[in-house]
Amino acid sequence: MSHEMMGYNAAMGLALVEEMRRDDSIFILGQGVATGGWFGAEKGLASEFGTDRVIDCGISEAFEAGLAAGASIAGMKPVVNMGFGDFALIAGDEIYHKLAKWRYMHGLDVPMHAVIIFPIGTMGGAGPEHSSCTEVLGMHFPGLKVVVPSNAEDAKGLMKAALREPNPVLFHSVQGLGWSRGDVPLDPEFIVPIGKAAIKRPGTSLSIITYGSMVPRSLEAAEALAGEGIDAEVIDLRSLVPLDWDCVLSSVSRTHRAMVVHEAAKTAGPGAEIAAQIQERIFFDLEAPVMRLGARDFPLAQHADLEALAIPSVDAIAAMARELAAI
Amino acid sequence: MSILKELKIPHMGSVENAKLLSWVVREGETYADGDILYEVETDKTATEIEADGPGILVRQLAEPDAPMKVGDLVGLWAAAGTSQGDIAAALAARDSAAPAEAGAPAAVAADAPVAPAAAAAAPTEEGQRLSPLVRRLAAEHGVDLTTLAGTGPGGRITGDDVLAAAGKSDGGAGAPGDCETIAHSLRRQTIARRMTEAAAIPTLTADMEIDLGGLFARRAADKAAGRSISVLGQIAHTAVEILVEQGLLNAHWTDSALLRFKSVHLGVAVETDDGLVVPVIRDAQSLDAEGLTAAIAELAEKARSGALKPADLEGGTFTISNPGSLGPTIRAEALLNPPQIALLGLPGIVRAPRAVERDGAWAVEVRQVVRPSLSFDHRAVDGGPVIAFLNLLKERLEQL
Numbered sequence: 182m183s184h185e186m187m188g189y190n191a192a193m194g195l196a197l198v199e200e201m202r203r204d205d206s207i208f209i210l211g212q213g214v215a216t217g218g219w220f221g222a223e224k225g226l227a228s229e230f231g232t233d234r235v236i237d238c239g240i241s242e243a244f245e246a247g248l249a250a251g252a253s254i255a256g257m258k259p260v261v262n263m264g265f266g267d268f269a270l271i272a273g274d275e276i277y278h279k280l281a282k283w284r285y286m287h288g289l290d291v292p293m294h295a296v297i298i299f300p301i302g303t304m305g306g307a308g309p310e311h312s313s314c315t316e317v318l319g320m321h322f323p324g325l326k327v328v329v330p331s332n333a334e335d336a337k338g339l340m341k342a343a344l345r346e347p348n349p350v351l352f353h354s355v356q357g358l359g360w361s362r363g364d365v366p367l368d369p370e371f372i373v374p375i376g377k378a379a380i381k382r383p384g385t386s387l388s389i390i391t392y393g394s395m396v397p398r399s400l401e402a403a404e405a406l407a408g409e410g411i412d413a414e415v416i417d418l419r420s421l422v423p424l425d426w427d428c429v430l431s432s433v434s435r436t437h438r439a440m441v442v443h444e445a446a447k448t449a450g451p452g453a454e455i456a457a458q459i460q461e462r463i464f465f466d467l468e469a470p471v472m473r474l475g476a477r478d479f480p481l482a483q484h485a486d487l488e489a490l491a492i493p494s495v496d497a498i499a500a501m502a503r504e505l506a507a508i
Numbered sequence: 509m510s511i512l513k514e515l516k517i518p519h520m521g522s523v524e525n526a527k528l529l530s531w532v533v534r535e536g537e538t539y540a541d542g543d544i545l546y547e548v549e550t551d552k553t554a555t556e557i558e559a560d561g562p563g564i565l566v567r568q569l570a571e572p573d574a575p576m577k578v579g580d581l582v583g584l585w586a587a588a589g590t591s592q593g594d595i596a597a598a599l600a601a602r603d604s605a606a607p608a609e610a611g612a613p614a615a616v617a618a619d620a621p622v623a624p625a626a627a628a629a630a631p632t633e634e635g636q637r638l639s640p641l642v643r644r645l646a647a648e649h650g651v652d653l654t655t656l657a658g659t660g661p662g663g664r665i666t667g668d669d670v671l672a673a674a675g676k677s678d679g680g681a682g683a684p685g686d687c688e689t690i691a692h693s694l695r696r697q698t699i700a701r702r703m704t705e706a707a708a709i710p711t712l713t714a715d716m717e718i719d720l721g722g723l724f725a726r727r728a729a730d731k732a733a734g735r736s737i738s739v740l741g742q743i744a745h746t747a748v749e750i751l752v753e754q755g756l757l758n759a760h761w762t763d764s765a766l767l768r769f770k771s772v773h774l775g776v777a778v779e780t781d782d783g784l785v786v787p788v789i790r791d792a793q794s795l796d797a798e799g800l801t802a803a804i805a806e807l808a809e810k811a812r813s814g815a816l817k818p819a820d821l822e823g824g825t826f827t828i829s830n831p832g833s834l835g836p837t838i839r840a841e842a843l844l845n846p847p848q849i850a851l852l853g854l855p856g857i858v859r860a861p862r863a864v865e866r867d868g869a870w871a872v873e874v875r876q877v878v879r880p881s882l883s884f885d886h887r888a889v890d891g892g893p894v895i896a897f898l899n900l901l902k903e904r905l906e907q908l
Contacts, residue, residue, distance in 0.1 A: 466640070466644075467639060467641055468641050469639060507661045
């Protein structure tokens, strides 16, 4: 099957088109989706599928998510694009209670197909209320699946998996990677399974466990470290729920040193859970404490330069890896 | 300002890492300008650090074998003649002003041994800090940790050390049994890094056979005249002459430009107990064959006795490697010594049958020959000048 070079958002859009062609019960709603969406992922959807299946909404996140919960329990397959993940918190009750819990409250008898597109992270000065990384909330409320693609190929493959998943999926698209490009398989059966991490760079000295926007940065740091004799393994988690513990734990059991890197704030971020589980489960494989690198615990600045200071840079990742290797 | 001054590992050319081997001056001892304070092992060689003025060594802050870098703090000193009372008062003031940095263990006194970078892993007074992995492996394999020498950061015992002691490697099944663990010296680490760099350079090697009959005949005459010229000295001298005349191979490769040098700073590889070093003879073009013979002998002796200074190992523009002195006689191909672009390898001299023209007829004669190999960085130079170099080398050495 052939491949095509395309952007991350366009790859998500391609998955939507392919699945909407395949499955009539899929429909999408959100602000601007009928005119291409905030970031272009839905470009062309309305002209192909019409405004019955591509529904433009006003500013109404709570209603959109509530509609998704109701439609999914009734057998439809709704997709909601929240535009900015920050605003999805307005729909917190519908997402973290209704969508997360109803399937369990109804004895798992009914599937609940629903995908909430949850754009996260910084994009160069969008400001504190448009740049949050809220994926940890999806980890904290059982009942949801949580994915964060780090590249265009995974954006397509994970969206395909999300659209075929009988449980609600929080699909965190990474705003900072929205226009990053990559080679994307055109095979309509190409799927990246939810819950499978990818070892992006094998290594022996330490494991950098990361996802989303920090994958390219960690890989760049790993190349710099290689010149210093530190051979870092870089794991792209791709899914946070379920999290590929087999991959993480077997990597750390080999390298004996681990650090978690994410753009989300460090305190009580996903790294806290990952670090805790590593030490609970394989403490006696560790040569060193599990380290964490996340955004500083500030509301992010609107100024792009100040914003960049708050989130992990390639240099900061390399510096922490050096520190870890020296323990 | 405190009367206590900081003693730091001095800048030594391109040296970065320096392991303190031992203190020569004791705490409280007065030293004079030029006295040896302590010894360090650097990436290049072991060397003695001299005082650059008189003083009193107040505190030794670095422990032997701690990995350190140039510029790291190793001790405190005070001006010669400072009274014991003043020093004690200054130390007390320093201790009480210990910085209470967040996260720093409060119980560590300011003048406790400071191991830079790897402080968390440095041996403590209660003994080594052991990672969970080390504790598990030691229990599983019944390894007595007190008998192990650590190879990890700050000399810490690592899981690999325990497995090595248990005769196992992390590789699991099929790993070789008993083995001796030899921690890499800084020099060995440097060699490893530099050879890895060199192996990434697109390198080719050209060979030449040279009849040394003339050279040996002349050497006998020189000896009779009381001049001492070694075969290596003569070949090196002729090679240097050609390097200067030809002006192509005496150069450094950098990413942006080729740097061709007028002077030849000749590196000569010397085998030592702690691995290969390449001391440099500066301005080798200003020495005659006899002078070069003496210079090579002198540097080789310094290398073997460990008396080389970092400066002796820097700035080479061309290298001669002479494995022939140890045995191999067919070829002496070598990895380059980057950023240098060429290296002449000399295998041993052998007696070999050669076709020789005598009075218009060809005959086979047994001759003494050497087959030098010239390895070159093909990014910087093509085969033509290299063959031309070897042709000239052959011509001149055969016509001595």
